[in-house]
Amino acid sequence: MTSRSGEKSKGLGRRQFLKLSGTSTLAAVAAGTIVVGAPGSASAAISGRTNRPADLPAATGPRCVVVGGGASGATIAKYLKRENADFDVVMVEPLAMYMSCFLSNLWFDDLINLRTLQHSYTEAASDAGYTWLQGKLIDLDRDAKRAFTSEGYIDYQYIVLAPGIDYNYASIGVTDPEMVVAMQQSYPAGFKPGSEHLSIKDKLERFEGGVFLTTVPVGNYRCLPAPYERACMIADYFKRNNVSGKVVLLDPGEQPFAPKAPGFLAAFSELYADYIDYHPSTMIQSVDPVAKTVTTEFDTIDFDDAAIYPRIRAAKIIEDLGLSATDNPQFEADIDVYKYFAKGDMTCYVAGDCRPMPFSKSGNTANSEGHYIAKVIAAVEAGNDIEWASPQTICYSMVNGEPEEAIFVKAKYDHDGFGFTDVELDNERSAANGAATHEWGAGLYRDMF
Numbered sequence: 450m451t452s453r454s455g456e457k458s459k460g461l462g463r464r465q466f467l468k469l470s471g472t473s474t475l476a477a478v479a480a481g482t483i484v485v486g487a488p489g490s491a492s493a494a495i496s497g498r499t500n501r502p503a504d505l506p507a508a509t510g511p512r513c514v515v516v517g518g519g520a521s522g523a524t525i526a527k528y529l530k531r532e533n534a535d536f537d538v539v540m541v542e543p544l545a546m547y548m549s550c551f552l553s554n555l556w557f558d559d560l561i562n563l564r565t566l567q568h569s570y571t572e573a574a575s576d577a578g579y580t581w582l583q584g585k586l587i588d589l590d591r592d593a594k595r596a597f598t599s600e601g602y603i604d605y606q607y608i609v610l611a612p613g614i615d616y617n618y619a620s621i622g623v624t625d626p627e628m629v630v631a632m633q634q635s636y637p638a639g640f641k642p643g644s645e646h647l648s649i650k651d652k653l654e655r656f657e658g659g660v661f662l663t664t665v666p667v668g669n670y671r672c673l674p675a676p677y678e679r680a681c682m683i684a685d686y687f688k689r690n691n692v693s694g695k696v697v698l699l700d701p702g703e704q705p706f707a708p709k710a711p712g713f714l715a716a717f718s719e720l721y722a723d724y725i726d727y728h729p730s731t732m733i734q735s736v737d738p739v740a741k742t743v744t745t746e747f748d749t750i751d752f753d754d755a756a757i758y759p760r761i762r763a764a765k766i767i768e769d770l771g772l773s774a775t776d777n778p779q780f781e782a783d784i785d786v787y788k789y790f791a792k793g794d795m796t797c798y799v800a801g802d803c804r805p806m807p808f809s810k811s812g813n814t815a816n817s818e819g820h821y822i823a824k825v826i827a828a829v830e831a832g833n834d835i836e837w838a839s840p841q842t843i844c845y846s847m848v849n850g851e852p853e854e855a856i857f858v859k860a861k862y863d864h865d866g867f868g869f870t871d872v873e874l875d876n877e878r879s880a881a882n883g884a885a886t887h888e889w890g891a892g893l894y895r896d897m898f
């Protein structure tokens with residue numbers, strides 16, 4: 450790895466490595482950015498209760514607090530107001546702006562600019578008529594219907610939790626807290642919004658050649674086709690910029706995400722035979738971020754730089770609040786799978802990528818589901834019931850940059866068992882799908898904000 454000043458960073462000791470990366474383990478633990486021990490082993494006791502109310506105007510109607518401003522939370526906040534203008538909606542989100550994960554692979558290959566991914570919460574809130582509180586949910590008293598945030602408490606009639614995901618580094622054999630921090634800061638997955646994507650883009654721009662390692666996790670991870678799309682976009686970037694690099698893609702599955710496997714495999718062999726080294730059926734056993742090696746059940750692989758995607762889990766706040774299903778390996782929420790409320794509590798809903806249903810964890814799924822959840826809450830407030838509506842997954846994957854060509858899948862889910870229905874699939878990469886990728890993204894941003 451070469452730093453911006455051009456110095457090689459190989460041969461660093463662990464302590465020096467962490468010092469250079471700017472965070473001590475203790476500070477990271479205190480900030481709650483790392484998991485100590487296996488996830489779920491000892492959830493932190495939450496101690497965020499305060500007697501100070503958040504600095505908000507008095508509620509003008511039934512107050513709905515929406516936690517998280519991603520594809521799920523932003524959609525729900527906007528459409529709650531559309532469903533019932535009397536709702537007083539407060540969206541609690543700590544990030545200063547929205548930066549989307551979806552379409553980020555295109556930015557890595559310079560097919561869009563960074564501004565396309567960024568959106569303003571101030572503008573979204575004022576256009577849709579809700580309030581954005583820049584802060585973080587820390588604790589919840591569901592009996593008193595009081596949400597404790599970093600900015601003070603908020604009393605509510607309804608609360609929706611849409612805090613997204615966290616990573617489980619133990620799933621790839623990394624449990625030492627120092628090494629977890631090293632992984633997060635030096636080889637970020639790029640599957641949570643913001644800094645991780647900026648870091649991967651910088652890595653690609655300064656990459657001098659060799660092996661760029663990327664990985665596919667086990668489980669129902671965020672955006673099933675995205676690791677394969679990312680391999681294509683990075684390979685295309687290397688190809689078009691004459692970088693003598695190879696993307697090594699380690700996949701525990703036997704082939705890429707099933708519906709799109711033919712489209713991805715065709716791109717790997719027809720466009721990137723010299724740039725992608727695809728290893729299916731390969732389970733990671735451990736990673737050493739200092740030695741820059743990954744050990745699989747067959748081999749030890751050296752890498753020059755990497756973006757390593759471990760198994761995901763529901764954001765830790767879901768488990769900390771006692772809302773995770775006890776038998777769920779990804780600590781997803783224990784909710785009514787048709788109406789999204791925490792079992793026995795129709796004032797508290799969980800949405801987006803921390804839901805337990807086997808839907809594709811995608812932006813379009815979260816957005817279409819968000820429309821439905823807004824209707825469910827409006828119906829509960831009005832004393833009505835509504836019929837279940839399936840979320841819709843629409844997923845374009847760009848596989849070529851010049852010309853821009855993509856493959857495509859669209860599906861809904863059946864009521865019993867949540868298998869795919871109404872599937873539309875196009876594994877022939879085409880310029881028409883490439884253009885439609887941009888239109889789809891623009892439409893989703895318009896609908897969220």
Ligand SMILES: Cc1cc2nc3c(=O)[nH]c(=O)nc-3n(C[C@H](O)[C@H](O)[C@H](O)COP(=O)(O)OP(=O)(O)OC[C@H]3O[C@@H](n4cnc5c(N)ncnc54)[C@H](O)[C@@H]3O)c2cc1C
Nearest residue numbers: 517519520521550551586612613640801802810811812813
């Ligand atoms: C590289 C990549 C490519 C992708 N490609 C596609 C694609 O082509 N199509 C597609 O449909 N989807 C795609 N996705 C998936 C999509 O981005 C996600 O599934 C979607 O954004 C999930 O939305 P969410 O609202 O559940 O989570 P997020 O968007 O992660 O939002 C969660 C929000 O909650 C906030 N939060 C967390 N904890 C708290 C707290 N305690 N208090 C307050 N706020 C909190 C976070 O700051 C965050 O803003 C892709 C994802 C990636 C990473």
